Each structure stands twice: as C-alpha cells, then as structure tokens.
Amino acid sequence: MTMNPDFSVPHIAILGGGPGGYEAASVAASLGARVTIVERAGLGGSAVLTDVVPSKTLIASSDLMTRVEEAAALGIHLGHTDGALIKHADLRSINERLLGLARQQSQDIRAGLEQLGVRIVDGTGRLAARHTIEATTDSGVETIEADAVILAVGAHPRELPTAKFDGERILNWTQIYSLDELPEHLIVVGSGVTGAEFASAYNGLGAKVTLVSSRDRVLPGSDEDGAELLEKVFARRGVNVLSRSRAAAVERTGDGVAVVLGDGTKVTGSHCLVCVGSIPNTEGIGLEEAGIALSESGHIKVDGVSRTTAINVYAAGDCTGVLALASVAAMQGRIAVAHFLGDRVLPLNLNHVASNIFTSPEIASVGVSESDVTSGKVAGDIVTLRLKSNARAKMRNTTDGFVKIIARKGTGTVIGAVVMGSNASELIFGLAIAVEQSLHVDDVAATYAVYPSLSGSISEAARRLHVHM
Numbered sequence: 001m002t003m004n005p006d007f008s009v010p011h012i013a014i015l016g017g018g019p020g021g022y023e024a025a026s027v028a029a030s031l032g033a034r035v036t037i038v039e040r041a042g043l044g045g046s047a048v049l050t051d052v053v054p055s056k057t058l059i060a061s062s063d064l065m066t067r068v069e070e071a072a073a074l075g076i077h078l079g080h081t082d083g084a085l086i087k088h089a090d091l092r093s094i095n096e097r098l099l100g101l102a103r104q105q106s107q108d109i110r111a112g113l114e115q116l117g118v119r120i121v122d123g124t125g126r127l128a129a130r131h132t133i134e135a136t137t138d139s140g141v142e143t144i145e146a147d148a149v150i151l152a153v154g155a156h157p158r159e160l161p162t163a164k165f166d167g168e169r170i171l172n173w174t175q176i177y178s179l180d181e182l183p184e185h186l187i188v189v190g191s192g193v194t195g196a197e198f199a200s201a202y203n204g205l206g207a208k209v210t211l212v213s214s215r216d217r218v219l220p221g222s223d224e225d226g227a228e229l230l231e232k233v234f235a236r237r238g239v240n241v242l243s244r245s246r247a248a249a250v251e252r253t254g255d256g257v258a259v260v261l262g263d264g265t266k267v268t269g270s271h272c273l274v275c276v277g278s279i280p281n282t283e284g285i286g287l288e289e290a291g292i293a294l295s296e297s298g299h300i301k302v303d304g305v306s307r308t309t310a311i312n313v314y315a316a317g318d319c320t321g322v323l324a325l326a327s328v329a330a331m332q333g334r335i336a337v338a339h340f341l342g343d344r345v346l347p348l349n350l351n352h353v354a355s356n357i358f359t360s361p362e363i364a365s366v367g368v369s370e371s372d373v374t375s376g377k378v379a380g381d382i383v384t385l386r387l388k389s390n391a392r393a394k395m396r397n398t399t400d401g402f403v404k405i406i407a408r409k410g411t412g413t414v415i416g417a418v419v420m421g422s423n424a425s426e427l428i429f430g431l432a433i434a435v436e437q438s439l440h441v442d443d444v445a446a447t448y449a450v451y452p453s454l455s456g457s458i459s460e461a462a463r464r465l466h467v468h469m
Helices: 017-030 045-049 054-071 091-115 191-206 225-235 326-341 370-372 391-395 423-436 441-445 454-466
Strands: 011-015 033-037 119-122 124-129 131-135 138-143 148-151 155-157 184-189 208-211 239-241 247-252 257-261 265-271 271-274 279-281 313-315 354-357 362-367 378-385 402-408 412-422
Touching: 011 124, 011 138, 017 033, 017 045, 017 326, 033 131, 045 054, 045 091, 054 191, 091 119, 091 454, 119 131, 124 148, 131 148, 138 271, 148 326, 155 247, 184 191, 184 257, 184 265, 191 208, 191 225, 191 354, 208 265, 225 239, 225 362, 225 370, 225 412, 239 362, 247 271, 257 271, 313 326, 354 370, 354 423, 362 423, 370 402, 370 412, 391 454, 402 441, 402 454, 412 423, 423 441, 423 454, 441 454
Parallel strands: 011 033, 011 148, 033 119, 148 313, 184 208, 184 271, 208 239
Antiparallel strands: 124 131, 131 138, 155 279, 247 257, 257 265, 354 362, 362 412, 378 402, 402 412
C-alpha cells in the first residue's frame, strides 16, 4: 500500500523491528498515526530470526523424535536393528526448515505492516536528537524526525571473556543453527531457560548432552516442583547435569572443546553452547546524549507505561530489562503507543504474565508462585494434581507433569498457576484468563472440560480448592 504522508497526524518513529517495535507500529498505524520503523536485520528482530521462532521450531522436531522413541508403549512398532530403534535427526534439514520458517515469519510481519501503511527503513539507526533517528542505509544516511520515538533495540547473547564464540565449536544460540551435523557431545553452559531448552532439544534429537549449572538445580527461580521433575526426566533420558559447577573458561581442543570448571576440572565434548544471558543493544546509539537514563547493566529505564526519562521517548522489549519475553515486549510497545496517542491504557502488570519453558515436558506458569506463598509473601491455598492420574495422559503415555493452582486464602480467587506437561503452553491460557479476570476457583470448576483431556485436571484442581459455605 502506498500512502502520501499526512503531516497533520502524529508521526511515531520506531527504532527496532522486534516484537516491541512491530507491535507498536501495527497498533499506531491502526489508530491513524504516521509510522516509520527502522530495522537493520529483518522484521521480527531476534525473536523471529534467531531466537524464539528458530529454537521452538527445533524443539518441535525434537519433541517428535521423543514421541517416536516412545511409540512402542502405545503399541506402535517401528523399524529396529538388533533390537534398537532406528532414528536419525538430519540436522541440516532441521536447521534449513527452521531458518526458512523464521524468514517467512519475518516477511509476513513486513507485509502486514506495509498493508497498514507503515514505512519501513532497512538500515542501522541511532538517536541524533531526542526525537530524531539517523538511519544509515545502502542509499546513504536519512534523518527521520518524529513527534515520538519508541526504542525497541533488543539485546544480544552475552559472551564470557574466557569463552569467545567462534561460530564453529564454541557457540551462542544465534550461531548453533549453522551446524550441519548433530553434535557428538554438546556441553551447554547455563541452566536457565535457554540452556535448559537447548539441552532438552538436543538430547531429544539424539546428541549426548552435558548441562553445566552454577546453581543447585536447573531453572533457578522457576517453580521448584517443575524444576525437580525436569531434572528427573533429564536423568532418565541421559542428560548429565553438573550442578554447582561454574564454567570458568571454554577452550578449543582441535576437533572439540574443553569446559574448565571453577575447581580446575575439565569437561570435554565436541561442541559448547554458551547460554549465560544477554546484553542490551544500547551502547553507542545516542541514548545518554538524548537524556535517556540507563541502568548499571545498560538497560533503558522505563516506567509502567513504557516512558523513558526523555519526553515522548518510549522503550520496549529486551533493551528495557523488564522481562525478556516477546509477549511482554509486544505489550510494552502497545502501551507506549496508547499512552502517546491518548488511547485507553493500563500500566504494565507483570503479575499476570503467562510464560512457558519449552523443555520436554514444558513448564508454564502465571501469577503468584508457590514460593510466594511458602515465604509468607502471599496468603494462599495450593492444590497440585499429577497428570499420571489423568485419563488422557494415560492414553498418551504421559507420566511426567502436573497442574498446580494457587487461590487466595479466604476468598478463593485464582492468583497463580503452573502446568507441567505436553502442550503446557496452550493449557496455561485458561488459567491466565482466570488470574487476569480474578475468577473464583468455583468459576473454573464450573466450566465444562472435555473428557478425556489434560484440561480436565485443571477443572479437578479447582474443585479441590472449593470451600464449603
């Protein structure tokens, strides 16, 4: 769609085309604003091109491999040689597919924005002044002046000084898709969400995996029951978890790698994937000169409606350090637009954010955690139901997982939940609605669940939280 600029309407310029940027652009254009977005790598940003979309596509392939391996328990017999199941992951094909899907998703986002009349500038941008973006493109340098600016510049993988990425053997999560063959032995450094997901995925694809964790358990900060069960699943499937083992360095050893632990011990493998957090892309783009305050970690300081310390300059996404989720970035972008244009706006509420860890099995959560209750921070009642008693789970040979619902003590309002199991990312949505809308456990229990279904355990857990009046 070609549109002539209407200089009588507000002009919003957006630096960065990830979820925070493209969602802001979409909403702003829909509300009648003139929108220009500057993106250097492709619409969708790292979430679409190098992070969420590729990694979850990889996980989809891994999940299928796992299901195939368990087929015999469901009465399905596949080809065997000498009693061993024949299975092989063609990593080149898997990576070609996931990168192709990422490109297609990026193109779809671009087409959608262009249809709304958003002007897309392919180039590298920086703030030349508070409301001016200087974009360097193949055609030269363009100055874009606007009434408001939204910064959605994202982040990049953190590199350890003693573990330099080489893109061949020592990799970050954006580089690992360049591999053509499955690693013989993948050492994953970092047991947070990203590390746990890749450890789970490559284990499912058939690689030997060692997970180096500096903490007492995997997924520190996540639901303790879920993390403990995942460790049991890892042990059963052959993932070697080295807890309380900090990686001091990663070295090349010719045709492999050696991870040097804090006590001097060396763990050798064929490849190493380093997952130790990310760094915001805020350095050297004119932020401090424009009066935009940064935290000690380099993240842009924002308030509940995405405002920075500069008037009519907003920020969204991983560069703010609020919560590194695409859904949160998108919400921050939408809130920024609504605030600037005077539309109805509610401040960002992180207490209601639903999130998912795409390990096998998945772990999804929303709202108050069990640790909030046990620590006395929140007064609540908790019911946990293991999926092994669920009829649908039995039919699918699903033995690992549970449903946990947390209700406010005295009122019965649903304030938190955890679902662990296959498709937990889908099952959590109903409980997220319950948390967002402050539903009573009886409201959830009175809602018909399909029988048999995994969601039936959600209904059952809610019934067990009923208080007789």
